[in-house]
Amino acid sequence: MQSVVQVEPLTTARALRGPFDYVRPEGAEVGSLLEVPFGRQTLRAVVTALADSSPHELAVPRRVLPEAIPPELVALGLWMAREYCSTPARALSLMLPPSGVRAKAQLWAEPTAAGRDPGPEVRLTDNQRALLAALPRFAGTDLGALRRLEKRGLVTVAPRDRRRAPEHVAVGARRDPPVLNPEQEAAVHAIATAGPGERLLLHGVTGSGKTEVYLRAAEQTLRAGAGVIVLVPEIGLTPQMIARFVDRFGDTVAVLHSGLSQGERYDEWRRLRDGEARICVGPRSAVLAPLRGVGLVIVDEEHDGTYKHEGDPRYDARLVAQRRAELSGGVLVVGSATPRPESVHALRRIRLAHRADGARLPPVQIVDMRATAAGTVLHRRTHDALVDARKAIVLLNRRGWSNFLTCRSCGHTWECPQCDVTLVLHRAEGAMSCHHCGHREPVPRACPECASVSLARHGTGTERLEHELARIAPVVRLDAGVANPGEALQRFERADRAILVGTQVVAKGHDFADVDLGVVVDADGTLRFPDFRAEERTFSLVTQLAGRAGRGGRAGRVLVQTLDPDAPSIMHAVRHDSDGFLEGELQRRRALRYPPFATLIRIVCSSTEPGAAHAAAHAVRTAVDAAGGAGDGAMLLGPAPLFRLRGRERSQLVIKGPDRYAAIEAAGVAAAAVRAAKAHRTANLSVDVDPQ
Ligand SMILES: Nc1ncnc2c1ncn2[C@@H]1O[C@H](COP(=O)(O)OP(=O)(O)OP(=O)(O)O)[C@@H](O)[C@H]1O
Numbered sequence: 001m002q003s004v005v006q007v008e009p010l011t012t013a014r015a016l017r018g019p020f021d022y023v024r025p026e027g028a029e030v031g032s033l034l035e036v037p038f039g040r041q042t043l044r045a046v047v048t049a050l051a052d053s054s055p056h057e058l059a060v061p062r063r064v065l066p067e068a069i070p071p072e073l074v075a076l077g078l079w080m081a082r083e084y085c086s087t088p089a090r091a092l093s094l095m096l097p098p099s100g101v102r103a104k105a106q107l108w109a110e111p112t113a114a115g116r117d118p119g120p121e122v123r124l125t126d127n128q129r130a131l132l133a134a135l136p137r138f139a140g141t142d143l144g145a146l147r148r149l150e151k152r153g154l155v156t157v158a159p160r161d162r163r164r165a166p167e168h169v170a171v172g173a174r175r176d177p178p179v180l181n182p183e184q185e186a187a188v189h190a191i192a193t194a195g196p197g198e199r200l201l202l203h204g205v206t207g208s209g210k211t212e213v214y215l216r217a218a219e220q221t222l223r224a225g226a227g228v229i230v231l232v233p234e235i236g237l238t239p240q241m242i243a244r245f246v247d248r249f250g251d252t253v254a255v256l257h258s259g260l261s262q263g264e265r266y267d268e269w270r271r272l273r274d275g276e277a278r279i280c281v282g283p284r285s286a287v288l289a290p291l292r293g294v295g296l297v298i299v300d301e302e303h304d305g306t307y308k309h310e311g312d313p314r315y316d317a318r319l320v321a322q323r324r325a326e327l328s329g330g331v332l333v334v335g336s337a338t339p340r341p342e343s344v345h346a347l348r349r350i351r352l353a354h355r356a357d358g359a360r361l362p363p364v365q366i367v368d369m370r371a372t373a374a375g376t377v378l379h380r381r382t383h384d385a386l387v388d389a390r391k392a393i394v395l396l397n398r399r400g401w402s403n404f405l406t407c408r409s410c411g412h413t414w415e416c417p418q419c420d421v422t423l424v425l426h427r428a429e430g431a432m433s434c435h436h437c438g439h440r441e442p443v444p445r446a447c448p449e450c451a452s453v454s455l456a457r458h459g460t461g462t463e464r465l466e467h468e469l470a471r472i473a474p475v476v477r478l479d480a481g482v483a484n485p486g487e488a489l490q491r492f493e494r495a496d497r498a499i500l501v502g503t504q505v506v507a508k509g510h511d512f513a514d515v516d517l518g519v520v521v522d523a524d525g526t527l528r529f530p531d532f533r534a535e536e537r538t539f540s541l542v543t544q545l546a547g548r549a550g551r552g553g554r555a556g557r558v559l560v561q562t563l564d565p566d567a568p569s570i571m572h573a574v575r576h577d578s579d580g581f582l583e584g585e586l587q588r589r590r591a592l593r594y595p596p597f598a599t600l601i602r603i604v605c606s607s608t609e610p611g612a613a614h615a616a617a618h619a620v621r622t623a624v625d626a627a628g629g630a631g632d633g634a635m636l637l638g639p640a641p642l643f644r645l646r647g648r649e650r651s652q653l654v655i656k657g658p659d660r661y662a663a664i665e666a667a668g669v670a671a672a673a674v675r676a677a678k679a680h681r682t683a684n685l686s687v688d689v690d691p692q
């Protein structure tokens with residue numbers, strides 16, 4: 001009899017790490033959530049293992065709480081803690097429903113045998129008869145009347161959990177899904193016959209019908225008695241994907257997203273944990289859904305940056321998805337028209353080379369901006385094409401009116417007081433705003449240095465572009481500044497003639513039937529970021545935007561405005577040549593030892609105290625060196641200063657290591673040593689394995 005539980009107390013304190021032994025209470029298993037005495041406090045704690053005995057004197061847990069998680073999530077949490085240099089408590093906390101919320105009990109009224117269909121001899125008013133006929137249901141405002149019937153033995157009234165999450169109702173498409181084309185058929189077959197823990201990449205051109213493949217694969221998995229997790233980039237921007245799953249599977253689907261109230265979230269979590277719902281659709285955190293026996297994990301639009309979590313642990317939901325599938329013997333399927341070089345390198349690839357409706361991919365043309373006057377936003381050709389178009393999507397990856405303001409007399413620029421970046425002008429709001437910390441101030445009338453009122457605006461963002469486009473056709477803008485993206489998308493979908501303008505969100509997986517023009521403004525803008533993913537991002541952005549045009553039977557075309565028409569990422573995107581792009585990109589990465597040929601770990605130190613961030617980063621470097629490095633062939637880059645953010649100086653050290661586990665181990669040990677050192681107590685350290 002295993003009479004001891006080992007637990008991880010759920011605390012954010014890094015130093016406080018389990019496992020700690022307690023007496024095993026009745027009903028406690030691996031995954032149980034307990035309340036345990038801990039010093040003078042009471043903490044919640046997750047059982048991570050059972051044991052026969054313990055060398056310690058054991059305390060008795062106070063309670064077993066109802067929010068147990070499946071054992072496979074315990075294993076996943078412990079793995080995440082190691083993989084991302086975090087703590088078991090922080091990782092396990094992510095798997096629990098919101099704390100402080102309980103199932104919501106309400107009074108449920110049911111007829112007794114006597115109350116079911118009472119004969120005419122039973123004296124009842126018409127109202128009472130109507131009330132009885134409507135049972136069973138929650139009591140609500142009729143409680144008084146029901147209680148009177150209860151006294152007469154016709155009704156029972158008792159508390160019952162009431163679901164707050166909305167019911168998912170299947171409509172329409174469930175009855176007649178499309179007949180799969182041979183490519184889709186082959187993809188579904190490949191998934192169905194994949195072995196436990198196998199990892200597949202569904203590389204299908206835009207509009208090739210990947211969603212239908214996911215739906216069929218999910219159906220097979222459910223039939224085999226296993227559960228399904230479907231990850232999507234951002235719920236607000238991918239309503240179609242959710243709609244298609246709900247439409248096909250109804251209330252078997254639970255949707256987890258940030259728009260739910262705490263109570264709704266709790267209820268969806270419970271439905272998954274208790275096996276009432278067998279498919280979970282949601283953003284990255286849905287990879288931690290409490291389903292048992294997951295047979296299939298799908299990651300749609302796997303190239304999307306939102307799969308990386310920015311809290312602690314800084315997990316990558318794509319890697320966690322892979323681990324999750326492995327732990328339960330399920331299959332991982334990631335899909336994209338523009339997969340990451342990492343996935344192409346590591347996963348078995350299935351291709352969908354054609355659009356599902358048989359249409360061709362739209363022709364893409366370069367519009368060379370080198371000869372146009374500086375400050376021109378739209379080339380004449382682009383302008384004319386927009387005039388001719390019925391529905392167009394225009395992508396510009398910069399928000400606001402203009403990027404920055406300068407004084408024409410003295411050259412003063414407006415910067416954020418908290419961060420070393422310029423403030424962006426948002427004209428409609430009459431504000432200058434920092435896109436890093438959210439600082440806002442009114443638009444200046446005059447220069448604070450020289451009092452000149454001659455101010456120059458530089459650069460163009462989506463707000464100014466919207467203004468220009470409004471002369472051509474009705475405009476819908478979509479970017480992070482728009483309050484309700486779902487509503488904006490609907491407005492565009494319903495319009496007869498319109499231009500959708502916005503940042504990268506306009507390129508995300510939308511399936512509009514009648515877009516006949518796509519435009520990328522400043523396509524090389526993303527290439528100017530000093531980041532090894534700049535090429536990948538640029539290729540993906542142009543290809544994804546191009547993919548929104550010419551769907552649903554209407555011919556479409558795409559124009560790409562750029563100052564750098566010879567950049568390989570742009571040239572390959574123009575030719576729809578993802579193989580060529582991926583091949584070149586993997587060669588480049590191999591030569592420069594970037595992922596997937598090495599693991600990157602970014603350690604960022606920050607402090608409000610001058611010099612402290614750099615000193616801490618330097619100390620991390622010294623600690624790694626002193627411990628013999630970060631594995632064979634590893635390189636340390638930095639410390640290098642980063643721009644000041646939210647009033648904190650920052651300095652970063654990058655570890656580039658071919659031996660992943662040696663690099664992670666070295667980073668974890670060095671960061672722990674520096675965190676513990678008194679000399680660096682004002683510095684904050686964040687360790688980011690596989691930075692986005
Ligand atoms: N076998 C089929 N026959 C006809 N139409 C289909 C078939 N499969 C899918 N479709 C339709 O093709 C369209 C594109 O499918 P879907 O949105 O799944 O593309 P996708 O591969 O996800 O593209 P993207 O990468 O651009 O998001 C949808 O409207 C879908 O209903």
Ligand SMILES: [Zn+2]
Pocket residue numbers: 416417418419434435436437438439646
């Ligand atoms: Zn700022």
